[in-house]
Amino acid sequence: MQFPKFLKNVKGWALAMALSSFVAVSACTPGASDDTETLAASAVDCPNRLGWSENLPTYFAPDAKLPTSFSDTAVDCDFHEWSWEAFAWATAEIDGTPRFMTMATLDALTSDANPSGDMLRLGAHSNKPHAMPTGENAGAITEADGNMLVGGNGYPVYASVHMNDSYLKTAKANMVEGGAYAANAGKDIGAGEECGGTGNAYYFNCGSAVFKATWYRLADGEAAPAGAYTTQAQVPVLANDCTGSTCIAKSSGTFTTVTVALVGLHVVAYIENHPEMVWATFEHVRNSPSVPDGTFAYGDQSVDEDYTFYDAGTPFTKGKILVKNDSAAVLIFDEASQTFSPVTQVVQMNRTGGENQENGPANIAAVNTASMTEFANQNSPFKDYFLVGTVWFKPNVYTADNANIQNKNFNWKGIAQGSEALANMTAETFMQVPGKGDQLNCFTCHNPTSYSFETGSTEPMRRVAISHALGVGSEFEAKNTIPVEDGSSAAE
Template sequence: MKYLFVIALIMTGTLLPAQTIPSDAAPNCPVSSTTFDQWFQSGKPAVDGVVNPANSVGFAKGSTCNFYAWAKQMFLWVTSESGGGRVFDSAAFYDVSPPDSGKRTFLRHDNSNGSFIHSMMLRAAKGGPHDLPIIEDKSGQLFEVMEPPIDHSGKQIVVNSAGNLVEVSKASITSNHRLAFQDKTGNKIELPSAGIRRSESLPTDTIQTAEEFMVNGEPVFIDSSGNIINVEQGQAGGSGVLETQQDGLVYYLTMTNDVYAYFLTKVKNEAIANAEFPTTQAELNDIKKYAAANGKPGFTDEQALTVELKSSWIEVTDATKSNYITTTAMIPVYDTSNPQKWVQTSQRKATLGLVGLHIVGSVKDHPEMIWATFERFGNTPNGAYTYTKADGTTGTVLQSTDGNWLFSKTGSTAPFNIAHMTAKEASIIAAAKQTISPSDSLRVYAWGAGPNNAESNSYLISIHNSVNTLMPKGDIRSNYFLVGATWTTNGTAPPVGITGSTNVANSTMETYTQSTKSTDNVRGCFLCHTGSLAPGTISHIFGGDTNGLQPLFPASSGNSR
């Protein structure tokens, strides 16, 4: 079998093959050289050349390949160099602050004096439909995790059968595998028969809610009937912290573009009912008119429509930064003397290298948006997969951890995707029977589809090989590849009509919520971003009026920011 070998830099500075992509895949998703030339502002590909955003207003859905081509062009656009930085660092984008009492705010990229610096933190793993952490039991059932309330003394509180809040002094597991509680007087706390309500935003039996309790220092999860949930080893509430094999923590950042920011501000300030993300020129013009009335005369790349970016980063050194798309950020500093608990002590400025990127954007006829994700070569080994060869036969790539990986030991055989530690407030806490240490990661669905979906996998391999051939040699953006993208066939509210890479996951952002079970079910983005076309449902950061991302300015001020 012939392969296109991609070279990735090991942190030691040695160059060795780390990842392969078949070069003999059927060329069923080509990008022509004429089309590729038009992506660049200069009309001709050049190393680090500025790329235009895809024309989302004029998007022609056509085939699956059009969606993947949109994703590839958008990646080259947001990572283009612009004004001494990257487009995602420019004034066309805003950072989104971490949640603060349920609210988030836009942070303007003010680069007038070169002083803007991102602030990155550890982040919980992929959230569910209510933006709660997710766990998975051993049968493949998913649960959103709610933590019980805590009183002023730090004790957990539960609701008893009489409906009163009672402080838990002791929790234990009974012989019939249920959770029992005692109050501070030593008496048993009688619990309601079904105290935890099922989530309502997804189809029945898709995701339930569970509650987490600490028993003898280890997390225990119970379902709505009070039964203990049998989870995979190492799960601890879905807030797993990811660390490279070289002991570097992974940090996260969320951004939106300016069209998104003004769309959200208009919708929330004017309380627009039945709003959907814009997909037409008329809807874009309405946002532009609102922005102009509030001090912003225009958008630099308006044809991109609304764009949301979620990214993952690691600290890089002077010796390794040339192999990454980089930015500058403040990151937390931890006291690492205790291998069971690291406590944040301060922050410091650092150079960060991009390892993963979600690009989510609305396009013509698709208010549910296209959800695409990219990773850096050499991040994580793939699970086994098949693909269609150019001669029409089926090729097979076996799972292998040979070579050098950022998030897996060479030759690792299992277990994969088991969190060794979790983020709790300003601390990192080791999971049960673990120390704070790197885990071994595996990208379960190599191309976001089932391992035997050869045709689907070959589309992504084909467009990668086509664009890679056209990319100027030496362009840092060639160090990244499209893992997959998903959308709905007719722009309907998911889960109706989900297509594309339906199991797509980024191994740096959904590391611990990938599943090896129920391979025919949708396990990707629309597992949680689903239920309606309302922006607050599709986009978790958009949220509601009071508990989501806040407008750029209040309705009464009339001043843009």
């Protein structure tokens, strides 16, 4: 039997044989598991609806609707099924373009025109330059903790944000810049609580959705990761800005057109009984090695195959993998080639995001098997992407009358369900904790304190603060820069 690269066995770590159908879909490497029968047996009830995977292609239709109907008694498998339904809907091609790429980007929050026309622009907009673990500094070239994922060719991984009309409308009505966010505090009682209702402008409505993509820039003549979706995009031309021996790499204000490959996609939407939004993340199968939840430990072990973000044989030591680079002089940037060094070596510490529900990892494995098989049957260009996991709150707790939302120490850990350590290796590369104590997930940054906890901030706490789009153009917008050492020939 053959296994996709992200399931490559590392000695002493069990692999999920429940993915046998998935394996037939993807490019392969040999592997084996000691837990085959146990894991496969536990997954027999997921997917839990007859004909569910065969129905997935209905979401490919141009007039298909984002699924929002969802029971308040839904179980773990239901959430992961929804994630795949939403992924199918988001990636469905509309006149040759994936649906999520036809949606408004962050530029639409401050302008009615897309500055790059119909072409994807991976610009400098994103939000919240706060210190972790409670804040986020996610930019087009930097991640949530201010670090940069540098691909094997030296280019950074870029990000883009895509909002449906409902999400965009609410975001524009509550922007921090201009004062609407503060002025609308206390007005979101009952906003959008019923799917299909009219809601109001003060909180997102059922059906609001946002999709966050990550893109690997290809070098001239470089082949994309096998099976990855590719497109043309404008990326910022970066420049060194140095004062004495201190330099930062930042956008020069100009752009160049390149080919990029989709390597990750967050799928986020307000569905029935879940106003906090259900958060799911997908990755390309060749991104990185991964290990079962809670079992990762730094050491001399390695994997003997190449991945997009991992070189074969790289030991899993602190000095070799997941090395952070948000401090000065860690990265070297060559302005002429637009490349950084050293490249980042990536390993996924929690294969299913620390799934905390009964049979959780097996459920995800089984839903991936069924879904990827059906995507392959339909010859979808997105057949080589897999669900890492899904995280959500208990039903109907993220409501305006929940006192916890007004708590400066808002606690997401006690109510996060499913993949409580959810991380995408191309968007939250460095936000992983080895062992079983990792509870960092999307709600770590996306919560009511987004604009209020920073020292000196006068912004109120609001549940709409789960969206970082509201900070575009304000002091909370991320600075799309990273500290570097000047690697240009002129500096030598």
